[in-house]
Amino acid sequence: MQSGHPVVLVAALLALAASGPSRPIDGVPAPVDVPACPLDASPMDGWSDRAPPRRIFGNTYFVGTCGIASILVVGDAGAILIDGATDRAADAILANVRALGINPRQVKRLLNTHEHMDHAGGLAGLQRATGAPVLARAPAVATLRTGKPGHDDPQFGELAGFPAVADVRPLAEGAAVRLGNLVLQSHPTPGHAPGGTSWTWRSCEGRRCLDFAYIDSHSALTDGHFRFINHPAYVAAFERSLDTVARLPCDVLLTPHPVASNLLARLRGEAPLVDAGACRAFAAAARANLASRLADERKEPRR
Numbered sequence: 042m043q044s045g046h047p048v049v050l051v052a053a054l055l056a057l058a059a060s061g062p063s064r065p066i067d068g069v070p071a072p073v074d075v076p077a078c079p080l081d082a083s084p085m086d087g088w089s090d091r092a093p094p095r096r097i098f099g100n101t102y103f104v105g106t107c108g109i110a111s112i113l114v115v116g117d118a119g120a121i122l123i124d125g126a127t128d129r130a131a132d133a134i135l136a137n138v139r140a141l142g143i144n145p146r147q148v149k150r151l152l153n154t155h156e157h158m159d160h161a162g163g164l165a166g167l168q169r170a171t172g173a174p175v176l177a178r179a180p181a182v183a184t185l186r187t188g189k190p191g192h193d194d195p196q197f198g199e200l201a202g203f204p205a206v207a208d209v210r211p212l213a214e215g216a217a218v219r220l221g222n223l224v225l226q227s228h229p230t231p232g233h234a235p236g237g238t239s240w241t242w243r244s245c246e247g248r249r250c251l252d253f254a255y256i257d258s259h260s261a262l263t264d265g266h267f268r269f270i271n272h273p274a275y276v277a278a279f280e281r282s283l284d285t286v287a288r289l290p291c292d293v294l295l296t297p298h299p300v301a302s303n304l305l306a307r308l309r310g311e312a313p314l315v316d317a318g319a320c321r322a323f324a325a326a327a328r329a330n331l332a333s334r335l336a337d338e339r340k341e342p343r344r
């Protein structure tokens with residue numbers, strides 16, 4: 042998928058704006074008075090704290106918080122936004138979208154990696170502001186529509202609810218989401234959550250194009266009652282997810298928790314943005330984490 046030059050794409054997008062003034066941009070975010078995220082934050086910090094918006098490459102932007110990613114991909118017929126962070130983060134994400142000169146009403150599709158409050162909590166607020174439907178794999182639909190965690194989630198007993206999303210539309214397994222010249226490919230990657238979904242697309246700057254892979258969380262966490270060893274079909278699906286991740290086109294790895302891919306440091310130029318082996322390394326680390334969890338469960342008394 043040829044995404045084109047960001048200047049042209051944003052100019053076309055702004056020409057379509059339904060209402061309200063917008064500030065044109067020249068391919069880099071307009072200056073905003075947003076403090077940089079702390080360098081020593083833990084994975085549990087900053088989930089609702091606005092991060093400075095950044096163009097990652099081409100038509101792909103980071104518009105999330107210090108602790109949770111939200112990714113905006115801009116095309117000639119509108120924009121697609123992936124992940125809503127927490128309920129309290131929705132306003133921060135919208136402020137970042139506006140800071141890029143984009144009217145939120147030009148966000149035409151909302152996507153999600155998985156149905157937990159730290160990534161789906163802001164979707165209801167984003168939907169009210171944008172009018173865009175949320176597209177999600179079938180296992181996540183009921184949770185997104187009700188805001189209530191599903192009993193089949195390994196973390197069910199520890200999950201908080203979040204605002205229900207009014208317009209959630211099922212996405213066929215392995216379907217692509219198309220909007221004008223944008224094509225974002227979904228990849229079923231259950232494990233961390235039943236509805237886990239990863240996304241790939243291509244962004245270009247002139248003749249240089251990069252394959253983006255926004256890979257869902259794959260930590261094998263449970264609520265203390267769920268045991269993976271008691272759910273062999275779920276483990277098999279988890280392992281297939283890791284096989285999928287390892288073979289995805291992946292020049293630039295993004296993750297729902299930026300710390301999992303050192304993303305904020307990479308955006309600051311402190312580490313390479315491009316690493317063609319990053320998805321394979323991510324999958325290998327997640328596979329080791331799952332194996333460790335299974336080994337620990339085998340040592341525990343049977344329940």
